[in-house]
Amino acid sequence: MDYFHSVTLDKDKCLGCTNCITHCPTEAIRVQQGKAKIINERCIDCGECVRVCQSHAKNVTTDGFEMLCKFKYNIAMPAPTFYSQFSSEISVNKILNGFLKIGFDNVFEVARGAEYVSAATRNILAEGKCKKPVISSACPAVLRLIRERFPNLLENILPLISPMEAAARLAREEAIKATGLKDEEIGIFFITPCPAKVTSIKAPLTVEKSSVSGAISVKDAFAKIYPLIDGIKDEKPLAVSGSEGIFWARSGGECRGTGVEDYIAVDGIHNVIKVLEEVEYGKLNNVEFIEFSACLNGCAGGALCIANSFMATRRIAIQSKKVKEKPLKEIQVETKEFLWQKDVEARQHSKLDDDFEIAMQKMERMDEIYARLPKLDCGSCGSPTCLAFAEDIVRGFNHEDECVFLLKEKLEELKKSLEG
DSSP states (O other), rough: OOOOOOOOOOOOOOOOOOOEEEEEOOOOEETTTTTEEEEEETTTOOOHHHOOOOOOOEEEEEEEOOGGGGGGEEEEEEOGGGGSSSSTTTTTHHHHHHHHHTTEEEEEOOOHHHHHHHHHHHHHHHTOOOOOEEEOOHHHHHHHHHHHHHHHGHHHHHHBBHHHHHHHHHHHHHHHHHHOOGGGGOOOOOOEESSHHHHHHHOOOSSSSSSSEEEEEHHHHHHHHHGGGGOOOEEEEEEEEHHHHHHGGGGHHHHHHOOOOOOOEESSSHHHHHHHHHHHHHHHTTTTTTEEESSSTTGEEEEEEEEHHHHHHHHHHHHHHHHHOOOOGGGOGGGGBBBBBOOOOOOOOOOOOOSHHHHHHHHHHHHHHHSSOOOOOOOOSSSSSSHHHHHHHHSSSSOOGHHHHHHHHHHHHHHHHOOO
């Protein structure tokens, strides 16, 4: 099976440390022969390895500004997180005008798409037909995590497209009407704070084909616009989204637009896993809505951002107060226009063997190996846990001698035999 991942590995830079394997939430990384290896079928592109890699061996594949040449009309679609990279004294409108200075023909705020998704969310929650707790579908890394590790919770997920996809559809429709150009002549570029959103464009889970043409990192866009900010004098009125949409950039922003009071917002991928485990055990059935963000502090903490996530969340709060606050009922939508085009299906990891009897034999051997391991999950063997190490041995990806504790036992036994 072919996989697209925005997170890639530069083996030349990899020092073979174990930071990435101990932080990966899906145990998708191994260190073998002194170099890290990403297991494609397990990676969810959350970006945790990008954050913790001190040698900068983990990279995120995004699009460059040269892609604008492929289209006659280009629209920049900044996530509201982008505003938080600048001083809160700089207005959202000035930041948006910066995109016109670097070659874009127009701008469409993803915060507008968030407002539409919030409205559709309120409609669905008001119907009361969803299984509780209803789980947000906005974070693509969490969506992939659930299908990997918590497939029983897929029916709890809110079946709505992301604000990015909603904004792209609306931007494309408006551009076609305004310019008379064909669909394929219009380029829509999302300014992304995280690698998971890049993956959701190139390999979407809930739509047949993304309406987004490409993804440019927040870092790259900031580097282009920041030097020009002070020189922007004649501003076009581009900022139209309200505080509700902008607040989506930080943890709790989506909850704020649901119109319900019984909700929780969870940020940070490892916190997300803990809460998902509680949901799976039936401990949170009295909660109506849960917003999950893989990044600490929400999208403001994305791996492709520049600003400190805590400072960024503060700036979002300040910026949201400066724009128009729209009443929740002001935006009315047809919910069906924002529903998934296809359901997210559970994905199982590769089997130990296609032959059931052989698979059971390997499982028994795996249990035997695990019983002899120290259960310290130190990662020195190159596998994230002792259980993963046992599985890797059975699969032929690792060897018992890589465990320093087992090796020590063997050496002691050898010493005794020689002395005897």
